[in-house]
Amino acid sequence: MYNAKFVIPGAIIFVGLFTAPFWTNVFSAKHEAVKLELPQKPVTFFGEERTQCIEPREWMAANHMEMLIEWRDKALRENKRIYVATDGRKWETSLQNTCMACHTNKAEFCDKCHTANSVSPYCWDCHVEPQGNK
Amino acid sequence: MTIAFAATLLILFVGWAGSALGLQYLFGVILPLVAGAVFIIGFVWKLVRWAKSPVPFAIPTVAGQQRSLDWIKPSRLECPWTTPAVLVRMLLEVFAFRSLFRNTRAERTVIDGTPRVTYFSNKWLWLFALLFHYGMLVIIIRHARFFLDPVPACIAVVEFVDGVFQIGAPRFYLTDAFILAGLAFLLLRRVVSERLRYISLPADWFALFLLIAIAVSGILMRYVCKVDINQVKEVIMGLATLHPVSPTGIGSIFFIHVTFVSVLLIYFPFSKLMHMGGVFMSPTRNMKCNTRQERHVNPWNPWAIDDPQANYHKYAEYEDDYRDAMVEAGLPVDKQPEA
Numbered sequence: 251m252y253n254a255k256f257v258i259p260g261a262i263i264f265v266g267l268f269t270a271p272f273w274t275n276v277f278s279a280k281h282e283a284v285k286l287e288l289p290q291k292p293v294t295f296f297g298e299e300r301t302q303c304i305e306p307r308e309w310m311a312a313n314h315m316e317m318l319i320e321w322r323d324k325a326l327r328e329n330k331r332i333y334v335a336t337d338g339r340k341w342e343t344s345l346q347n348t349c350m351a352c353h354t355n356k357a358e359f360c361d362k363c364h365t366a367n368s369v370s371p372y373c374w375d376c377h378v379e380p381q382g383n384k
Numbered sequence: 385m386t387i388a389f390a391a392t393l394l395i396l397f398v399g400w401a402g403s404a405l406g407l408q409y410l411f412g413v414i415l416p417l418v419a420g421a422v423f424i425i426g427f428v429w430k431l432v433r434w435a436k437s438p439v440p441f442a443i444p445t446v447a448g449q450q451r452s453l454d455w456i457k458p459s460r461l462e463c464p465w466t467t468p469a470v471l472v473r474m475l476l477e478v479f480a481f482r483s484l485f486r487n488t489r490a491e492r493t494v495i496d497g498t499p500r501v502t503y504f505s506n507k508w509l510w511l512f513a514l515l516f517h518y519g520m521l522v523i524i525i526r527h528a529r530f531f532l533d534p535v536p537a538c539i540a541v542v543e544f545v546d547g548v549f550q551i552g553a554p555r556f557y558l559t560d561a562f563i564l565a566g567l568a569f570l571l572l573r574r575v576v577s578e579r580l581r582y583i584s585l586p587a588d589w590f591a592l593f594l595l596i597a598i599a600v601s602g603i604l605m606r607y608v609c610k611v612d613i614n615q616v617k618e619v620i621m622g623l624a625t626l627h628p629v630s631p632t633g634i635g636s637i638f639f640i641h642v643t644f645v646s647v648l649l650i651y652f653p654f655s656k657l658m659h660m661g662g663v664f665m666s667p668t669r670n671m672k673c674n675t676r677q678e679r680h681v682n683p684w685n686p687w688a689i690d691d692p693q694a695n696y697h698k699y700a701e702y703e704d705d706y707r708d709a710m711v712e713a714g715l716p717v718d719k720q721p722e723a
Contacts, residue, residue, distance in 0.1 A: 252435055252439070260431070261428050265428065268423070275621070281622065281624075281625050284614055311612040370540065
């Protein structure tokens with residue numbers, strides 16, 4: 251092999267960079283799944299006790315950000331404060347009064363997945379961040 | 385083009401069918417792991433194979449004056465004669481695509497009634513190539529958030545800058561637009577220009593279609609048919625820790641994206657995409673332009689004519705082989721034939 255003193259370090263840098271996830275994780279036995287604190291008690295909305303989320307759970311897990319941004323536009327720019335879910339139930343378009351009525355604990359609910367996946371939503375640039383449950 | 389397009393559609397179908405038929409484990413765990421191994425091993429194998437090939441001549445490409453006499457000004461960067469200068473030229477080539485910056489286009493024009501060939505500087509290829517490559521780099525760095533836990537702060541910084549305009553939710557990444565713009569240009573120049581279309585091979589089209597498919601499937605997964613990325617992270621961390629997690633329940637777009645990426649990884653070391661490693665291995669770029677100072681010895685011909693061990697066919701032997709024919713043709717010979 252020619253120019254081994256350049257080729258071998260180069261190859262090592264390449265392999266090191268592309269296998270970095272393995273080396274950084276090699277000492278941690280198993281990746282631990284995120285554990286969320288899900289609401290336990292039913293909450294009353296529009297005079298009705300509800301235990302189900304606004305839309306099905308799987309849909310919410312993947313698409314909640316889209317709903318939140320839509321709610322923001324509806325509530326703040328069009329002053330439409332009522333959202334009708336796909337199952338016909340009515341909800342107030344409000345992060346504070348609707349979402350956080352059940353999901354009271356930001357640190358144990360929102361932040362868990364967001365931190366794990368390096369997502370930094372700018373909800374709390376305007377909204378008051380709930381204190382005391384960090 | 386048709387072959388490459390059909391092959392890309394076939395991969396799309398296979399990826400989709402894999403998730404539809406319940407083969408999530410095969411397409412979400414086994415295929416990416418195999419692809420990763422093929423990529424790493426194939427890449428290193430290719431590097432070693434290139435490193436084993438001797439370079440018979442000093443063939444650096446230059447665009448400036450070589451160093452010779454003291455009163456002639458040499459061009460340090462365009463004709464580097466020291467290792468550091470070679471290194472600087474190489475780094476500029478890798479990070480700024482300098483040789484592509486010199487790209488020209490020949491056109492037949494008429495100047496003062498005389499038909500002429502004119503060379504125009506053509507920077508579009510350079511610009512869009514930069515756009516694509518840097519977009520791709522940032523996208524790969526961004527994907528580290530799925531492979532590392534906890535996610536390092538530097539990844540979050542890259543994500544912040546990439547989504548700095550805060551358009552929509554999930555935030556729109558600028559590099560998504562850059563990579564598509566770059567790929568669209570690279571594809572369209574092959575479609576629009578007759579000359580390029582004529583010299584384009586299936587391998588040229590396939591690399592482009594594959595990269596477009598990866599970018600589009602990724603963009604769709606982020607903005608249109610979203611998947612639960614928390615679940616995705618579990619699966620990918622399972623791969624990174626070699627403790628695979630069953631990827632059932634994730635939308636089929638994830639499997640389509642992963643299948644495309646796996647095909648890219650497998651295809652990479654055996655294709656033109658190996659220019660990623662090849663740029664460092666190019667003798668035209670990595671050799672010193674010091675041919676006036678040092679003699680480049682051909683590795684398989686170390687000028688050992690006088691070496692009795694070397695098995696060369698010397699002129700005397702050559703004349704022995706062909707003496708009669710040479711005399712017959714009237715060619716001069718050192719040793720006259722015996723009468």
